[in-house]
Amino acid sequence: MMDDAGLPEDVPLAAVRRGELVESVHRGRFAFCDPEGSELEVRGDPEAYVYLRSSAKPFQALPLILSGAADAFGLTGEELAVACASHNAEEPHVAAVGSILEKAGLSEDDLQSGVHPPMYGPAAAELIRRGEEPRPIHGNCSGKHAGMLAVCVHEGFETLDYRDPGHPLQRRILGLIAEVCGVEEDEVLIAGDNCGVPAFALPLRSFATGLARIATGEGLPDRLAGAALRIRDAMRAFPFMVAGTGRFDTELMERTHLLVKGGADAVLAVGDPEGWGMALKISDGSHRAVRPVALAALGHMGVQVGDGDSIVRGLHGETVGEIGPLI
């Protein structure tokens, strides 16, 4: 259900408390689905669209496996994981991205991932100390772009315009997302992501279903199931490469058996290899609400990681509040 302004129906999911009061509140939606698309638990409207943003990266990496590029270039598990990453630009991330490019016969100059300072504060500070400007390889999406470029080289596609929605690689990714999530291609809405490649939007329920299929391999034709499980296993084997120090995706994969990939504007994709996928969107795009809501929602599905409360500390280290789930 959408209201007059085109806003999906959502519900309060987390409260930021300070003293006796709720200071701020975060609304949102989530859906748990099995590989057949059946809803296991839902809050808010599961049919309304959500931009997958970087939570699409495991889907966007499928052509690396399916094309044979990963094998042809001898990509390692760490390199496959960083191709699915929103990474911190810590040294292992930058090294792995550089290695993908080198194996594909390319260089940093071929990356069109845009420039922003490393997400990890100490990595950003280290660049400043060295008197260096951030480069595209430091962008959190550089592994995805390196993976895309490797597919282009392997397939003989043009590498100069690989970001274009009409480029054969981007058309292939669109087809794969539609197929894995069980929708028609024209049901996938496309806009621009901040790093310059297509951003995909789907109904929340279809997104959750696709995650269930990526995480389990179920509900997919054999060629896709094998590729999905190889992506899943690389991310699970190298959770640091998918995000990095202090990041929730890395923490949650290290502490559980789950597949986890967050995205900008507070999207989270989780897949349980034992049978379901979850898609979460905090309506206001606030990252701080993702962890407490996700841990509480996972608890409903029997995955106990903690109670989801997060202490908010002041500058003197004192407790000034907490962010807790409302579910």
Added chain:
Amino acid sequence: MMDDAGLPEDVPLAAVRRGELVESVHRGRFAFCDPEGSELEVRGDPEAYVYLRSSAKPFQALPLILSGAADAFGLTGEELAVACASHNAEEPHVAAVGSILEKAGLSEDDLQSGVHPPMYGPAAAELIRRGEEPRPIHGNCSGKHAGMLAVCVHEGFETLDYRDPGHPLQRRILGLIAEVCGVEEDEVLIAGDNCGVPAFALPLRSFATGLARIATGEGLPDRLAGAALRIRDAMRAFPFMVAGTGRFDTELMERTHLLVKGGADAVLAVGDPEGWGMALKISDGSHRAVRPVALAALGHMGVQVGDGDSIVRGLHGETVGEIGPLI
């Protein structure tokens, strides 16, 4: 009206659009009131409480004037403005805070404002380049703390425990906030702010009324009116000192005749010297929604600053979306 979870009634105020869809939405509340407390325009529940956070700084600076400390120490307009600031720690801010301390016979060692990197990226980078750690004087609240310390010295209050809610200065500030906003002291709820001094919560309507009084001097006894207008005039005369490069408070004061002070978790206080105050709270605490919502709301009151739309750009400089008001 509060729902079962203690959440105030709010309304959608801004939408983040990407491509054909609303990607994210920000809800909130605002109230415009005149100095008598009459509501001029309201969205959401005006009676529900809101933490003033740093929007309280103009109130917290009143004792500087009322005690005579500002005159005794010969504080300049820039120094009064930085005492009301959430500043960027650019060189003029740090110099003004240092000057307040020096005039009061104190030093940086007396500041208990806590440590965080300068809010202004280039100032933070400059510290790193110089191999220096951030100090309390770089904290955005250091001017407020320096002002509080100056009052303590002038009044003969203890300076070691000035952050304590029971300290005579903090008791005095509580009394002033209650008096200016037209509520009883026990109606003001107190918690800890992140910089370690009390954070005050009031009904949104009372907060807006207090701002109308600070901005106009109306509805206040003479001693308070004079102090309020002196604070207002210092902030209006030196908008850079209140925030800094690229900051909305500074921009809005430079472009209008208004008094403007933002606060953490997306609070905004605006006062029109010609007759009203506005208090705004974005329910989810997202700073990005403050500007478009404030500009749209101000437009309703006849203050035309722009249409409130803000382009969201990708890393290649291209337009990927916009944040626009829903009011």
